[in-house]
Every structure is written in structure tokens, then in C-alpha cells.
Amino acid sequence: MAIGDIITRVDAPTKTTGQAIYANDVNLRGQLYAAFVGATVPSGRIVSIDPAAALAIPGVVRVLTEADMPRPAPSFADLYVPPLATRHIPLQGLEIAHEGEPVAMVLAETLEAAEAGARAVDVVYDAAAFTDPALAEPVDPDPGRGDYSFLDIAEFEKGDAAAAIAAAPVRIARTYTQPSRHSNPMEPCAVIAEWSGGRVTIHDTIQHVAALQGVITGVFGLEMDQVHVRSIHCGGGFGPKGFIWPHQILVPMAARVVGRPVKLALTRAEMYALVGMQPHMVQEVELGADENGRLLGISHIASNETGVTEDYIEFSTVPSRTYYACDAIYNRQYIRRGNVTLPTYQRSPAEGPGSWALGSAMDELARELDMDPLDLRLANYADVEPSSGEPWSSKMLREAYEMGAERFGWRNRPAGGTRDGHWRLGYGMADSSQGTQRYGSSARVRLRADGTAVVESSFSDIGTGSATVMRQIAADILGLDESAVSSREGDSVLPEAGPTWASATVISTGTAVHRAATEVRGRLARLAGWPADAVGVENGALTHEGEARPIRDILAEAGVSEVSGDGTFTPNGGEFSDAGPEGFPSRVFGVIFVEVAVDPELGLLRLRRATGVYSAGRIINPRTARSQMTGGIIWGWGMAAMEQSRLDPVLGRWLSKDLAGVAIPTNADIPELDVAFVDEFDERSGPLGAKGIGELGATGVAAAVANAVYDAIGLRVRELPITPEKILAG
Amino acid sequence: MKITSPKVSRRSLLRGSAAAAAASLAHARQVSAQNAPEESAFEAWIDLRLTVNGQAHALTVEPRVTLLDALRERMQLTGTKKGCNRGECGACTVLMDGRRVNSCLVLAASAEGRKITTIEGLADGDTPHPVQRAFAEADAFQCGFCTSGQIMSAMACIEEGHTGSPEEIREWMSGNLCRCSAYPQITAAVAAAAEELG
Amino acid sequence: MRDFSYARAGSRAEALDLGQADDAAFLAGGTELINWMRIGINAPARVIDLARVEGLDAVEEIEGGVRIGALARLNDVAQNPLIAEGYPVLSHAILRAASAQIRNLATIGGNPVQRVRCPYFRANEGAPCNKREPGSGCAALNGIHDRHAIFGWTEDCVAVHPADPPVALAALDAVIVTDHPEGGRLIPVREFHVLPSQNPAWHDVLRAGELIVGIELPAPAPRSAYLKIRERESYEYATVSAAAALEMDGGVIRRARVALGSVAMRPWRLVAAEARLAGLAPDAPEVADAIDASFAEARPLSGTEWKVRLARNAARRVIELAAEA
């Protein structure tokens, strides 16, 4: 098994037989089931809580309220927000920041009793005025309200964009909006915690094991070795399992109070109220261009909703300073505070929303110029990174454009509005791109005398195929067969991996595994008396200048049972994370073409076909990579055509907190999808030549779809999602 | 005390108790207290015998326990997943007398005497069922959380004969949501398995 | 979920007898009732499981039509040749409802008894809602209601009935057959649901302990079709749906029956339009005017004007589809 081979996922045997264990599948002896009582008002104070009716239910053991819960240790104040999602922990006071936030926690011997108990607790509130963030004034983010504002920049200026746009012969100025949108991974968040002595063991479903471990030490004033976190399989991340949310703190607190293991799985409704969403956004884009379509100025001003406790910022202006060559660029980020759950990163953060606005505006500009939208992109091709002027680590977008246009038949597509029965066909395209993130990571590889190896690192499996890819990398270096390499992951006792998000795992942890395996190979060589940099491995034997010695013999002779090597990946300057190699901005690129069908009389919009072609560095496993991209395109289709969470303007709560009142794509919505990668190796990204791809596929899709709808029926939709009432209004 | 809107009734907004909700039933149906049947016909605890994957299990449950929670929390058969607990996702799909159903919408009590098949009951020892193998080979899952439900649904979809075309498979597999969005691969897996099973 | 006690009925007589108990609910497929009990819409003290009642799940020919047993599962009804060939409108309406696995549980008798999908009604926390708590008001009226009614609403409730099969059944003039210790009834599907002007708190006319035993369809309607409009392609309730059953004289409509779904608290027959459709070719331009006759009484909410346009287009389209069937 080597890098670049098509490999079946290593977790196929357990995931297709129901043997893979997720957090909510863990049952501990003596456990209590927990259920939350959620606030029914969006703002105000708790006046009283009467647990009597709940306690009268057979099986209910305790009803915990604010008065019963321990307070965080002083070290809590030192935690950063993020990885702590919010410092506002419920059951610590009487104030309500948003609807649904827990006001009590019922513990019972059975799940049924806990749920019935939660319904029976009688809570009286003093409701206060509720602020709808959609109507709130956009203001500058306050760096003192959480640490989200340090994750990117709120204002960017290069040249004088306003003047350049004002002077440009062709201009457009448009506003694009998108709704709040919940990630809805199929697996609801779940956590089970057990204390033993002064130590706590937590089974959870998270994208970053070390973050939970760190937060829990901070909350309880513990040392790292007193906190054991396990998260082997995570049933879909997409956002809510990235940072550490209050329920993950409340469960170990409750377990400590009652001295028994406590298990909590959020209900689907609580997934709406308690673990964040992509925020509602308003984006104003202004473009100025010359007659040939060359961009003279770009202005992109965005505002997103946030909660009342911290300022979360959705940095959607990033695309405007990174996608196209332009000398005058202005970006600004505002926030709108209200009584809602704090938003959080969602698959394709920043650029999912940003590419929707910019990708739509570019299409509107192309129409204004009477130019093909692909030609407009080519006219503004960014050979260097536009905001810094530095060279890219690698970029083969031109090749991707060409390959994509060819595969899709873009240059000879039918005219927009072509009929197929009652349907009108439309064609649209947009750029896909996502910035690179890398995180400090470490890994250990152990090669045993029997010729098998194991990769150890605390990365979490969220379905991106990390375990498969890590084993593949180790097998490649050690010349082993797929079946000879196993892995241990998702456990805080293992070498610490960075988070499995921001498409960062392969470049970060993958590099650490690569180094660890290379280290093992070097040690073997030294045992064999050969120079470490001149050996190869083949079929379980070390080779040097035509000579081969079985690994088993080398270890036996040296009298050791195994050789292990550690590898780390350290971001620039020893930081926790960086954005790619120093001096060479790193990004992945691509283009998405779609054909949609619109029935203007019935308001229907359907996807007919799509082609995505990507320039994303070396592809380690083409099979899992393809699935990542098709998954992203479908995610983008959901954003374009249906997904939205609406906040009731009077009650201040999500209108529907389920999967029937909120639409996400089904199988029947999705045709065959065409995906390809440009053959590329990014030498600067590290020894693997790979970059992160997990979030690339979902970018640009919403814009491509809106552009195709315009092509089909001449209706420009600037407000997502593109639902029947908008089509009928056209 | 401030209320957010005059339209909001204090009682329903400010009190989260079940009693208020229960009361509404009486209004929706004109309940007439007539000669009640023998109370003993109704049981508060039920002794059940469930046949799951060919094995008989005996358990005593409250009537409100669903088949899904009985499998997961009482029989330690955790391969069947809970994604919504409302019939809205398909993660809990099992076969009942050979037909696919959402186990979150079935009372354990109603399943007595039925043949239940879960994801744990498909493989023949270490040999996966052709449908399981097809899912692995088509890369028809990512996080794997919806996969048990997808595979159980696929078993039935093939048995029902709803695999005549990709469109037909897509429609008849639409009761299983996949947020990792492995749909094209799932469709391919079902087609391949249907072909193999003839 | 509040706990309840449980009994299985083995026969129709036993079901009727058990149904006399206080605060009892029949459980058929369970796909609605179990969710109601979870959400707190309903919390019966007793549940009567009908699944083992014998003899109520057949689809059979009767004089002048077909009788469907109340406990027949949706998938079995839709795929029964008597229905698939004789009543395509019903077969299609069923197969576009819910999902394959829900349709294996859900019964044809339980389907019309399902309640509104109004998100305020379905909220776990409860909201001002006259259908949840009579007299508490209607949150939708001043809240979000762009999927709500265009016909027959009052300020006390603006919800629509969401079921698909009853729309087809209404177009077919089907009759719901019930039994009750005090006597059964024949209830036309068109009169089964209750408009808010009659009682905003109610959904249908069933009495406590009244058992639906079957649904009777009149003569077959092979020239019939169902159109369901929704944001996603499958597994979603209708935004608007339309059912049509045509009888043709050559290329001309002799008799048309057209019903719309998800536009009112009951399937909405376009009576005025039906009269004007007789004598027209299904693709004649006058069809649009004929349909408009039934929209004179449309009264959209501030958020549902678009649904008027959609419903009108859907009615036109379904006539075309039925003519092609």
C-alpha cells in the first residue's frame, strides 16, 4: 500500500457491521442517564425551579440546578475561547443568554425516566427583552469578548478600493445574505464521564481530543494526566464537535456531584440550541473593472450574527483578498449581537459564505461585461497571492479550469433557458478555494519484530479517512503491506495530534507520521549498520545497494522486540497553528460547474450534473479524496437550495429543531457527480506534497447554483437558500 | 415580570411542565367516561420475548420503551444508531419480519413475536454480507454513523426489487439521510450489491 | 415521554371494547402517536396496540369500487395492483409520502389522523397554539407562516393539513368507514378534517373510541395523477400538492375532480373549477380560467401569496398529468 493507491477504508470492517463504537454506544456500570431542561425564554432570569414532579417519577435520582453545581477552578479563566466555545457555562447562575440553554439537569436510572423527568421540572422565568441578531446594529467585534477575533483580521486594506471602484468604467454593488444554518451531523453530540480518585475519564465525540483534555484540566484545576479523553469515532463533525461546548463540561461536573458515571446524548433539538451554527450573514460586495474585465477594485463588507456572550466572527471576506489579482482591496467584518446560540465554524468556514457572495458578484460582473464568467476569472488570474504579493506554495488552477471546462463541456454548453419539458436548463460556474491551516501534531510509529507496525496518535476519526491515510503513509515509508499496519487513535494517552478540522489532518498529523516512520527506518538502518539516508524497504526487508535483510532478523540480532520512532510537525515559529510554509501562502483551488433545471411555474430547482476539478497538492488516497469532494459539493447544494434555520422573531427560538422542518439533501437530490484532480505535488507544503482538501468541495457551489438559476430563468437570487417562493417571485 | 410579546401566553411560555401539554388532549377528543373495560387488560410493565438476529431475548420493560432503546440500552446492540428519535433520518433502520422500519417509531412491546434483524445480524461469522462488502468497496460511507441504517435499508431495497435504475435506488434510499453526503457512493453500492445478489 | 399502560387488541371487537377506557389512544403504525407522546402533544394514560387486530389490512374489490382495510400499511396499499392500476393518484400520493421505512409502518387508517406540521404546534417547548392548548393563541399568525394556509383559515389557526393520501382520497370521493360501540359512520374524506371556523383546536371529526375500519373507494380512476411540490426531491412534506381524477370523452374532459393539499386544514376540492373544466381539452388555454374560478375564494396570509400562484399552477399541471396517465 502506497501513497496514491486506491485503498478501501481501514474502518470498513467495523463501520459496515455495526461494531465501530461511538460515544453514545459506551455504557458504564452504574451510569446515570442525563437529560437537560432547556430554557423556554430567549433572555431573562430563572425565578424558581420546582423539581418535585420530576423527582416523583420512578427512576429519577437527582435534579441538578445551578445551586448544586461546582464552580470552575481559577484556571478556567486562563482558557482561550476557542477552543472553549464559550465562557458562558449554564447551571452556573440564573441569567439566560439564549433559548434552549440548560437550566436544570435530570439524572435517572433509565433514559426514559430522565427524559420524562426533564419534561416534569417546573421552571418559572422572568423574561427580558430579546434581541433578534438579524435586526441588531452591525458593530465592530470587541477583542475582549472571546478570542475569536484573533483568528483572522477584521479589516484589510490594500490601495484605495473605494476610489478605484468609483473610477472604474464597469461597476456592480450588491448585497448577498444567507440564513443561520445548522450542521446537523448525523450523530448527535454525546458524552459519558466517570471519576475515579481524582481522575476523570471522558468518552466523547470530538474533532480534537487534546482540546477537551485541556479544557477539562482548566475547568477542574487538574493536571493533564488526570484527564483521560477518548473519541475514537466521531459520527460527523462539520462544526459542532470542533470546539468544546458547555454540555461537555456539565457532564463531568454532574458525574462528580453524584459520584456515578453520567451519560448524556443531546437530542436533535438540543443540537440546534446548544452547539452552534453557521451564522446569518449579510455581505456587501462592490466590484470595479475595466472593459476587459480586469478588476480595478474590490470591496467586501460582511456582518454576521453572534451571541450576547462572545463575539464570534465569520471571516467571509477572505476570498476577496485571495482569489483574484487586484491592486485595490478593502475588507471589513462586523458582528450583530443577539440572543442566539453562539455561532461556530462549519464545514468550509469563512470561504463557504465568502465564496457565495464573491462568486455571485463575479457572475453579475461578467453579465454586465457580456463576458463568459470563466474568461472573467482567467482575466483576473492571481499568479501571486493578492493580499501579500508573495508567491503561492503551489497553484495549478489554470489547469483545473481547462480540465473542468473540457469535462463539463462548458465552452459548448446549451444556451441558458433551454427547455426540457417544463424544465428550463441553466449553467453556472464559480471558483472553489480554501486557505490552508496546519496544526502542531505528533505521532509515534512502532515497528515490531513480526514485521507489523502500529501508528499511534490522538487524532480523531471524523469520517475523512484519517486512520486509512495515516496507515498508508507509514506503510509507504516502511514498505509494508496494508494489512501489516494498524493504528491507535482518538485517545489522549497517545502522542498528541492537532485537530481534525480545517482539512488539516493530512498535512499536520500526516507529516508527523511520515517523520515518525522515517525515523523508524533510520533506526533500523543504524541497527543494520547502513546509512540511514541510503536504505529502502521492500516486502518486510531493509535494502541497501542491492542487499536485503529481513526486518525480523535485524531486530532479532539487535535483541530488541520493536523499533519505535516519534515524529512531530511544528508550525512556523513553534506556534499552535499556521497557514502554510513561511513566505509561500498556501491554499487549495478548484472550479465547480453545474447544470440545474428550474421549473418556474412550480418553483422547483434540481441539480442535473456537476463537475468539480481541483488543484490541491498530492492526493494520498484518490478514493477517500473523491468522497470528500463529492460530499462537499452536496453540502454546497444543501446551502444553495434548501438549508436554513429560522429564528422566530417573537419567541426568539429556532422555528424547527428537527430534520423534518429543516431540509438537508436526500439521496434523491443528488445525481452522478464528476470530480477530478490536477496532478500536483506541493514541494513546499512538506514531505508529503499534499494539502488539505476536506473543505474545498463545498466552496463556490452556492454561487455556481445561483449563477445557473440566473442562466436558466433570468432571476438573480441574492438571498439563500433558493427556495420555491423566490423562484415563483421571479 | 416582562413578557416578550402580548401574543405570548404566560402559561405556555413560562411553564415547561408536562401537565399543561397533557391537558390539551382532553380538548382534542371529546372523552366520554363510559363503562371502562377491565383495567387488567392494560399492563404497566411488559415481559417481552424479542427475537433479534435469530436469538431470543427476554426483558421486562415499561411500555414506552422503543425498540431502538431496547436494542441499544438494554441489549447492548449498539450498531443501530439514533440520529433523531423522530423517524426523520433513518439511522435506526432495522428489519422487522424482513421489512425495513425505523426502530425509533416502534414500541419494543409491539415488536414481540416479530423477527428483528439488525446490522449485527448480517455477516456470516467473519464473512461480511454482500451488501456490507459493496458498501466497503464503493466507499459508501465516511463517518459511518448512518451506515448501519443505510445497509439495513439497502438490504430491503434490494429484496423489494427497487433497484431498477439509479433513479429508483435514489428514491427508495432517500429515507436514510447521510450528512457526510456519501449518496453517489451509496447508490453505486446498492446497484452493485443488487447485481451480485441477482 | 409520560409512561402509559399498554394493551394489545386481537380483534376489532376487542379494540372497540378497550377503546372505551378513559384517556386511551389507538396505536396503529405508531409513526405519529409515538412522536406526539415524545413532544408532549399528547400524553394518553393508555395505549391500545392495533397491530394484531385480524382482518383489517386487506385491499379488496367491493361492488363499484375497492375497500382498503384501515390497518393496511401505506406501501402495501400503493403497490397493490388494484390501487396502482385503478387509482394511480392514490398510489402516487402514498409513494411520495414519508420514506420507504415509514410507509412500512404507517397505516392508511392512521394517515388522515396525522396532525398539522406547523412548527409551533410541533415545538417541544410548546408555543401559543390553539391546537396545542386551546385558547392560548396562534403563534404562526404573527410569526413565520409562509408555509401556511391560503384557504379556509381563521385568526385562531392558519395551519394546513399536511397528509398526501387524503388529497388523493378527496379527489376520488372516498369514504372513511368507522365503528364505535354506539354505532359506526361513513365519513366522506372531504368532511373528515375540521376547519378552524368549525373548531380551531380540532383536527378531525373522530370521537373518542371511534375506530376507523376501512376506506372505500368508488369506481376506478385510471386517468388520475398526483403532483407533490417540495424543496427537496424526497422524504419531505408537501409545500403544495395536487390530485386530479379525470373522465374523458375522446380528447375532452367529461368530468374532472381536482383537490389541493397543504393549502387548508383539509384537502381542498376545486368545486367551481371542476364544473368549468367539463367540455375542455386538458391542455386548452381555458383550463387556466376554469381553475381561477376556484381561486376567487383564496385568501392568502401576508406570507402565503406565493402559494396562491403555486397552487394555481399545480392544479393546471396535475390536469395535464392526469390526462397523460
Ligand SMILES: Cc1cc2nc3c(=O)[nH]c(=O)nc-3n(C[C@H](O)[C@H](O)[C@H](O)COP(=O)(O)OP(=O)(O)OC[C@H]3O[C@@H](n4cnc5c(N)ncnc54)[C@H](O)[C@@H]3O)c2cc1C
Ligand atoms: C418523518 C416523517 C415524514 C412523514 N412524511 C409524510 C408525508 O410526506 N406525507 C404524509 O402524508 N405523511 C407523512 N408522514 C406521516 C405518516 O404518514 C403518518 O404518521 C402515518 O400515516 C400515520 O399512520 P400510523 O398508522 O403510523 O398512525 P399512528 O401513529 O399509529 O396513529 C396516529 C393517530 O391516528 C389514530 N389512529 C390510527 N389508526 C386508527 C384507526 N384505525 N382508527 C382510529 N384512530 C386511529 C391514532 O390513535 C393516533 O391518534 C410522515 C411521518 C414522519 C414521521
Ligand code: SF4
Ligand atoms: S397555525 Fe394552528 S397549529 Fe400553528 S400555531 Fe397557529 S393555532 Fe397552532
Ligand code: FES
Ligand atoms: S433515529 Fe429513527 S429515524 Fe432517526
Ligand code: FES
Ligand atoms: S457516513 Fe457520515 S452520515 Fe453517512
